[in-house]
Amino acid sequence: MSAPAPPIAVINVSRWYGNIVAVNDISFALGPGITGLLGPNGAGKSTMLHMLSGFLQPSAGELRVFGESAWENPGMYRRIGLVPEREAVYPFLTGYEFVLLAAQLQRLPNPEEAARQAIAMVELEDAAGRATGGYSKGMKQRVKIAAALVHDPEILLLDEPFNGADPRQRLQMMAMLREMAARGRTILFSSHILEEVERLAEEVLVIVAGRLAASGDFREIRKLMTDRPHTFNVRSSDNRALAAALVADPSVYGVELQDGLLQVRTGEFAAFTLAIPGVARQAGVSIYELRPTDESLESVFSYLVKR
Amino acid sequence: MNGTLIRLTARQLLGQKRTVLLLLFGLVPVLIAVLYRVAGNDEPQRWAASALNARLIIGTFLPLAALVFGTAALGSEFEDGTAVYILSKPIPRRVIVLSKLLVSWLATAGVVLAATVVATIIALWGEPRDGILVGFALAVVAGALVYCALFMWLSVLTSRALIVGLLYVFIWEGVITRLFAGVRFFSVRQYTLGIADTVVDVPARVFNPRLGEMEAVALATITTALTVYLAVRRLRRWEIGEAS
Amino acid sequence: MPPADQRTGSIYDLGYRRYDGLRLGRQHAVLSLYVYTLRGAFGIGRRASSKIIPIIITVIAFLPALIQLGVAAIVSDEVDIIRPENYFGFVQVPVALFCAAIAPEITGRDMRQRTLSLYFSRALERRDYALAKLAAFATALMVLTLAPQALLLVGNGLASKDLADYVGDNWKDMPRTIISGVGIAAAMGAVALAIAAQTSRRAYATIAVVAWFLVTWPISGILVAEVGGAGRAAALLSPFDFVYGATLWVFDVEPDQDSVQDLAEIPLWGYGAAVAAYAAAGTALVIRRFGRIAA
CATH class of the missing domain: 3.40.50.300 (P-loop containing nucleotide triphosphate hydrolases)
Incomplete structure (x- = not known):
């Protein structure tokens, strides 16, 4: 059978x-x-x-x-x-x-x-x-x-x-x-x-x-959409210091500082989420919030439709 | 046959307004027969057979009633989009067609048979009937089945079954059959008249159908079986409309 | 577009503007509806499957003219020319079929798709809507009643040996042909539309229009020919019979022996009056229907 x-x-x-x-x-x-x-x-x-x-x-x-x-x-x-x-x-x-x-x-x-x-x-x-x-x-x-x-x-x-x-x-x-x-x-x-x-x-x-x-x-x-960077919004005790530390990490493409908010773009979702706690600890920064910005279905969908 | 489908179709076809209109429709031949008797003419048998039954009832009323019921029984479900509810059930398509056909046949035959019987009795009051009453009663019941099967097939085939059916009845059967004699083999009206002749026992001067009795019975049977078969086959492969 | 401030709401000027140009008004709205409906009657601007039936019926209306011209061209010019009144006797059948097939589309679409309210909220008034629809439908029917005869007239004129002679012989028929063609279209069209407008369901509308044409026909035949007496007035009931009677009156021709018009013994002008009465009654009913219908 x-x-x-x-x-x-x-x-x-x-x-x-x-x-x-x-x-x-x-x-x-x-x-x-x-x-x-x-x-x-x-x-x-x-x-x-x-x-x-x-x-x-x-x-x-x-x-x-x-x-x-x-x-x-x-x-x-x-x-x-x-x-x-x-x-x-x-x-x-x-x-x-x-x-x-x-x-x-x-x-x-x-x-x-x-x-x-x-x-x-x-x-x-x-x-x-x-x-x-x-x-x-x-x-x-x-x-x-x-x-x-x-x-x-x-x-x-x-x-x-x-x-x-x-x-x-x-x-x-x-x-x-x-x-x-x-x-x-x-x-x-x-x-x-x-x-x-x-x-x-x-x-x-x-x-x-x-x-x-x-x-x-x-x-x-x-996660399979590797040709498009993932974006995270981070709020921490010292955004500027964290940004400087993160830029050194190979998984990070870019950072952007807006008032009170740090935006990080990364090519590798998993590697980045694994790396960030260590980077933060080394820089002596505490992270209050770490949020992927475009994980909603809408962003996935508009990506697929426009491709 | 499926009792649930039969009850559903009966409720679809015999809505109040429609039933009242159809009964009025059935009254028309009766009224004409009354007027005829009141006027008093000399050849009631010829009138009852050739004018009242052959021309008025079988030529116009029977196909119109069959067109209404035969195309509505399944066709209205396609038009309204309710067909999906009966088709998405584990019922053989043959059962759907036969159940719908049974109801439209009984509805058509009911209205037309009542009109035929009452109008013929009035037209031949006090005259010898010589099988005219029984012959035409039998013919309209049989003709109703053939017409309903034909129109039901049309309604599975096209959304404009009503117009196509009208063209068939009034151009093909009404005009072309008169011009080309061979067409009588492909005319449900001629089958129906031929079936009447199996019982009607009058001289040819009074009533003379263009098909022989046996030819008519055989062709009517073949047409019914063939159109039912084609309707079932078509329904099996029925595809839902795109934008519907 | 300036970048959005993330915390406060903003509304951007996308450049939408009110229309403040010229508005063409009611007359233009009526004309547009008329043209749109007339095109729709023949399926122009609709999908291919909506064109088939109007085209088949129109071709049926043209067939005798085409056959006669074809035969005349091949055989000789000494062919019997179809008389206009006989052509009208034939063309009634395609006109009736056109009424049955198309009249339900003229207003039924708007009723089914609930677009009536869109029309009535424009410059158009209810009466304008009814009249524009009716005028368009009657015009479509005139294509069936008049165009084949126009074709015949031109064709026969060109085929005749002496064009001036032909015109001299036939000029009297022209106004008569036009009057008949318009009368048939107006009477049959107005009543068929009045019947069809009573329901939004295409099937019911078709059946009702057909019943008007085909149930009254044998009734009139039997009452006039077999019953006689007061029953002869039934010739005025059947559209095929009263319209043909009116045509005979317009062309000043005696009815054939034993035809309904012959047996009915109604003066021929009576049929002309009937055509006018049916056209008027049909128009009034269509106006009344759209004056009251819930849009």
């Missing part, structure tokens, strides 16, 4: 429309946990999610969900849940009926109970008896999520799930997704909003112009 197939495996997948390439030779594998699919508008995020959910055929390459092809394989929907981007709902169904419909189409043994539980998970009990046609954007988004996870899928694919959700709902949805991930579910969500991905995703896939620009933990990605 070989090892069990990973939940999602994407091997050299491309997709083009006529002569427009939407996804260009992308490979990755995903396991349990939350992964954010990040990219500017039009980068190919939706195309990727649609291929994973079996609603687009890859033009080239292979795309496997639990080792099976996602294309022309309705059986796989037993194990995956999809939250599409469009807000469409059946306006005449109530929220409860909409989730119940999903449960019945999944042929669950006790659809009523499953629907009630899913609605409770997205905290929509109060509105469950109302027609979805009158729902707000955030409520539609939540009822769609409830319908997608009514059968407790092993993989959950969400296309821009936080659109239209207010900050409180966003937090609640994030907590719920984290809880699912903790139970070993594989969750992939797309977003063009960095803050969402940064707060929720353990791993990121950055897609730029149809190509996979980076993948993994974004702090790790940052």
Whole structure:
């Protein structure tokens, strides 16, 4: 017996429309946990999610969900849940009926109970008896999520799930997704909003112009970007003395003194963080604060997009 | 067939406003039959068969009702973007097409059959029916199935199924079939009229379809099976629209 | 841009300026909407798939003219020339199809995409919007009713042995052709748009327009031919029948034996009055609809 197939495996997948390439030779594998699919508008995020959910055929390459092809394989929907981007709902169904419909189409043994539980998970009990046609954007988004996870899928694919959700709902949805991930579910969500991905995703896939620009933990990605210096902000008892001492260290490119703040640029993240305590002690300076300035996903992202 | 899908489709197709409008629509042939009887004419059998049933009901009402229900059952789900919810479920595509087809067929046949039966009874009040009532009742039920299957396939094929269906019904079946006799083999209207002839027992002067009975039954069966097959095949390979 | 002071907030002048030039005003807004709508009716400026159906229908409207000119060019100039009133009898079918396919696009897009409020917050008034849309749609229909005949007229004139003779024989038809073409476009266009504007859903609008054309047609045929009596007034119900009656009136031609217009025994000017009445009623309904709709 070989090892069990990973939940999602994407091997050299491309997709083009006529002569427009939407996804260009992308490979990755995903396991349990939350992964954010990040990219500017039009980068190919939706195309990727649609291929994973079996609603687009890859033009080239292979795309496997639990080792099976996602294309022309309705059986796989037993194990995956999809939250599409469009807000469409059946306006005449109530929220409860909409989730119940999903449960019945999944042929669950006790659809009523499953629907009630899913609605409770997205905290929509109060509105469950109302027609979805009158729902707000955030409520539609939540009822769609409830319908997608009514059968407790092993993989959950969400296309821009936080659109239209207010900050409180966003937090609640994030907590719920984290809880699912903790139970070993594989969750992939797309977003063009960095803050969402940064707060929720353990791993990121950055897609730029149809190509996979980076993948993994974004702090790790940052460390790989050696051609761009890391910048640290330092506050210490004597910035000027520390600056003088640091310039002597081979890992440091440059220093800059601004009022009350010392900015240090370095090419080697690890070497620098190891060296600085020793340098400071030797110079007789105490460090109050040492902070990398651009470790946010935003700086990583703008770097990848502009490259 | 899937009970959940059937119930969902029935609720989609039979919204209150639409049902009321369709019942009014079904009243039109009945009203015409009443006016005809009131005016009192000499050849009620010929009128009931060739004018009321063949031209008005089978030529116009049946294809229009089938166009409404046949393209809406699946087509409206593509247009609204709700198709994803039924397609992202572990249900064979065949079951989706057949369930949607069943509901649109029953809805079409229900409206048109009611109109046919009532209008024909009124038109032939006190006259020998000679199979006209049963023949056309059977024909509209069978024709509804063929039309619905055809239009459902169109709705999976193109987002403008309604317009394409209209061009088919009123240009192809309405005009071109009259100009070129061979086209009758590719006209659902002619199949429907041929099926009516299996029961209708009147002289050719009263009602004379252009296809033989057996040809009509065979072609109707083949068309239904083929369009259902093509719709299922197309749905299996359905791709989500880019900007939709 | 000067470097940002890190602790205090600053707002920089990015050079945005208010527009204080000339504003072209309401008339220009109406004209722009008219031109935009007219182009959109034929799919000009839209993606290729929106062009297919209007182009197919327009080609159908031109087919008889092209065939006649083609045959005349190849065979001889002694070919039967299509009479304008007969051409109108044919062109009604593509006009109806155009109404069914395109009328829902004329206002339905703005209703679906909720852009009405953008229009109404401009110099444009609600009535202007309705009239510009209607005028553009009627103009699009006139392309179908008048352009093939203009082509025929020019083609036949050039093909005839004596151009002066041809003009002398046919000049009387010109104003009649124009009146008929405008009347058909106005009556069918106004009513079709009034029906289509009631819903933002394309499918419902198409079905409703089609029902107006096609459900009334056999009803009129059966009531006039088979029922008779008061039922003959039904000729005024069916757009195909009353529009053709009006064309016969404009060209001063007797209806064919046993045609609806023959059997209905309505004086032909009655159809002309019906065309005017339908055009007026349709226009009023379109104006009323956009006067009340929640933008």
